[in-house]
Amino acid sequence: xxxxxxxxxxxxxxxxxxxxxxxxxxxxxxxxxxVTGFLGPNGAGKTTTMRVMxxxxxxxxxxxxxxxxxxxxxxNPGRHVGVLLDASAQHAGRTGREILELGAxxxxxxxxxxxxxxxLVSLTPTEAKRRLRNYSLGMKQRLGIAHAxxxxxxVLILDEPANGLDPAGIRWMRGLLKGYxxxxxxxxxxxxxxxxxxxxxxxxxLIGHGRIVAQGDKKSLLAGAAxxxxxxxxxxxxxxxxxxxxxxxxxxxxxGEGLRVETETVEIGRTAxxxxxxxxxxxxxxxxxxxxxLELTSQTQREAVAS
Amino acid sequence: MSxxxxxxxxxGHALDISGTSPTPFSRLVRTELRKTWDTRAGLWLLIAxxxxxxxxxxxxxxxxVAQDLTVSYNDxxxxxxxxxxxxxxxxxxxxxxxxWSQRTAMVTFSLEPRRPLVILxxxxxxxxxxxxxxxxxxxxxxxxxxxxxxxxxxxxVWDLSVLQTLAFVLMQIIGMLTGFAFAALLLNSPAAIxxxxxxxxxxPGIFGLGAALIGWFxxxxxxxxxxxxxxxxxxxxxxxxxxxHFAVSGVIWLVIPLAIGVLRVLRAEVK
Ligand SMILES: Nc1ncnc2c1ncn2[C@@H]1O[C@H](COP(=O)(O)OP(=O)(O)O)[C@@H](O)[C@H]1O
Ligand SMILES: [Mg+2]
Numbered sequence: 001x002x003x004x005x006x007x008x009x010x011x012x013x014x015x016x017x018x019x020x021x022x023x024x025x026x027x028x029x030x031x032x033x034x035v036t037g038f039l040g041p042n043g044a045g046k047t048t049t050m051r052v053m054x055x056x057x058x059x060x061x062x063x064x065x066x067x068x069x070x071x072x073x074x075x076n077p078g079r080h081v082g083v084l085l086d087a088s089a090q091h092a093g094r095t096g097r098e099i100l101e102l103g104a105x106x107x108x109x110x111x112x113x114x115x116x117x118x119x120l121v122s123l124t125p126t127e128a129k130r131r132l133r134n135y136s137l138g139m140k141q142r143l144g145i146a147h148a149x150x151x152x153x154x155v156l157i158l159d160e161p162a163n164g165l166d167p168a169g170i171r172w173m174r175g176l177l178k179g180y181x182x183x184x185x186x187x188x189x190x191x192x193x194x195x196x197x198x199x200x201x202x203x204x205x206l207i208g209h210g211r212i213v214a215q216g217d218k219k220s221l222l223a224g225a226a227x228x229x230x231x232x233x234x235x236x237x238x239x240x241x242x243x244x245x246x247x248x249x250x251x252x253x254x255x256g257e258g259l260r261v262e263t264e265t266v267e268i269g270r271t272a273x274x275x276x277x278x279x280x281x282x283x284x285x286x287x288x289x290x291x292x293x294l295e296l297t298s299q300t301q302r303e304a305v306a307s
Numbered sequence: 308m309s310x311x312x313x314x315x316x317x318x319g320h321a322l323d324i325s326g327t328s329p330t331p332f333s334r335l336v337r338t339e340l341r342k343t344w345d346t347r348a349g350l351w352l353l354i355a356x357x358x359x360x361x362x363x364x365x366x367x368x369x370x371x372v373a374q375d376l377t378v379s380y381n382d383x384x385x386x387x388x389x390x391x392x393x394x395x396x397x398x399x400x401x402x403x404x405x406x407w408s409q410r411t412a413m414v415t416f417s418l419e420p421r422r423p424l425v426i427l428x429x430x431x432x433x434x435x436x437x438x439x440x441x442x443x444x445x446x447x448x449x450x451x452x453x454x455x456x457x458x459x460x461x462x463x464v465w466d467l468s469v470l471q472t473l474a475f476v477l478m479q480i481i482g483m484l485t486g487f488a489f490a491a492l493l494l495n496s497p498a499a500i501x502x503x504x505x506x507x508x509x510x511p512g513i514f515g516l517g518a519a520l521i522g523w524f525x526x527x528x529x530x531x532x533x534x535x536x537x538x539x540x541x542x543x544x545x546x547x548x549x550x551x552h553f554a555v556s557g558v559i560w561l562v563i564p565l566a567i568g569v570l571r572v573l574r575a576e577v578k
Contacts, residue, residue, distance in 0.1 A: 007322070054417045056577040067322025072420045075329040080322050083417045089410035093346035102345070106330065106338045106418045147414070154322065 007032045007186035013062035015048050022048045024210035030188045035181045037201030038190035045210040046190040050159050054083050078107040082148030082156045087140035092133035096143050107151045117146035137164025158189040162196040174200045194293050230285035231265045234258030236278045244275040335428035359390040364451045372458045379464035383448035391440045396486030396503050399433045404496040412577045422573050437479040474540040485561050491568025533560040
């Protein structure tokens with residue numbers, strides 16, 4: 001991934017608040033046709049980074065360009081970049097429909113676009129007539145996503161869009177964003193929960209304490225942490241498999257009906273094949289990324305304390 | 308990566324903005340106008356301003372008829388000091404502060420990052436509402452004065468001049484702008500409204516008292532008391548010196564707060 005090739009390009013971005021550095025010299029790119037997950041614990045600097053992208057927060061140094069332009073220089077930016085920074089940041093006394101109506105009018109879109117978007121995010125006409133103060137967080141998120149998509153943009157910047165969505169809502173959003181990226185759109189979405197991002201994102205940027213601690217697709221991130229890889233396996237003959245694995249010096253322990261093995265799935269598959277053992281279940285240990293995520297982000301914490 | 312761009316032509320790594328024209332200013336103005344009435348609170352504030360204007364005039368009409376007093380068209384118009392002059396600045400304040408208290412500024416400024424244009428659109432709406440309010444007041448005063456002619460034994464006096472009407476419009480616009488300036492300075496609805504009320508009701512009293520008690524302050528007061536400086540506007544009797552007082556106190560209470568406030572909004576990190 002070469003710098004400058006992306007649709008969203010963050011270059012050596014730093015944002016300080018007094019002596020506190022919220023975003024510390026970060027660089028990354030988001031590619032068209034891909035969903036990029038921006039992942040980090042609370043206070044890591046995700047929101048700050050996204051606010052700089054759309055010109056709401058001035059950077060201390062560095063810059064962000066979208067499709068080669070500074071956000072400020074994009075005419076009628078809602079037609080190019082869909083933004084959802086905070087679904088609650090809308091007038092509590094406006095109806096959902098009116099909020100979209102205002103956006104559509106600002107962007108110069110026909111009123112029919114509002115109906116289309118309401119339908120897309122499954123807000124019924126009755127719900128759309130309610131005032132925002134009577135919306136649940138999940139409904140606000142849906143409305144926010146509708147607002148971001150109003151102008152049919154080719155770039156989406158979404159801050160914690162899954163927050164408050166129920167599991168069905170998260171699945172819906174996953175489908176929506178995947179489809180959007182497949183049609184060539186660029187998506188950047190942030191989350192502090194790995195499992196929200198893991199399944200949607202093609203690419204992940206891990207941020208902790210204002211610094212990027214790792215980036216890449218899921219596979220390469222896990223490969224980078226291969227030493228910690230573990231798998232769960234169940235065989236028709238668990239005992240034989242245990243022996244075969246231990247013979248290779250691989251750690252094995254019992255886990256429920258199966259075994260927990262301190263290696264990658266491919267190595268277990270190979271061993272089973274060599275020994276002619278039938279596997280009934282084989283998967284990477286859940287939390288492989290989770291562990292990595294926690295490890296990486298706590299690492300920066302230690303660094304921050306030390307310095 | 309190049310595969311992606313062949314798969315999805317038109318969605319490459321650059322944003323093609325050549326076909327998009329900037330948001331026209333007129334559209335920003337229309338959107339900002341819509342925001343003044345598209346919530347219950349906003350709509351009721353507008354209705355209340357108009358209703359209060361009518362109510363105050365009707366009370367005035369009832370009192371003068373019952374007590375056999377003589378009044379003129381202009382007297383009806385100046386009663387709006389207790390309605391329009393009170394609520395227009397609040398509308399001006401909310402035009403701006405509601406974007407902060409409701410945090411809609413995030414959406415507003417991400418859809419139109421040219422913040423000076425957004426502020427200007429709000430000012431245009433504010434001035435437009437002030438002019439509309441005056442138009443309503445003129446109509447109501449006409450009705451009340453005509454009724455006065457029917458109900459009382461005194462002759463009806465139509466003492467309306469173009470100059471006076473213009474001065475009246477100017478005063479209401481100034482009220483609106485001062486509210487707007489305080490709003491930009493504080494970016495907080497209650498604080499800006501309180502400041503405006505103190506400025507328009509408490510401060511003139513303090514200035515008057517100071518002028519009466521302290522000799523040197525009496526000479527200074529006309530130059531710093533903006534409310535006082537607008538008094539000759541009511542009957543359009545501004546002299547050259549009055550205009551000088553108006554200009555100097557106006558710089559202090561309107562121009563400087565507005566300039567600092569607008570600069571603040573332009574630079575503010577929008578949360
Ligand atoms: N205006 C501000 N003044 C001081 N600190 C701030 C301000 N805005 C954000 N921060 C701090 O910057 C850090 C990053 O915040 P944020 O970008 O919101 O994190 P995230 O979105 O990843 O949870 C936090 O520690 C936060 O407290
Ligand atoms: Mg955040």
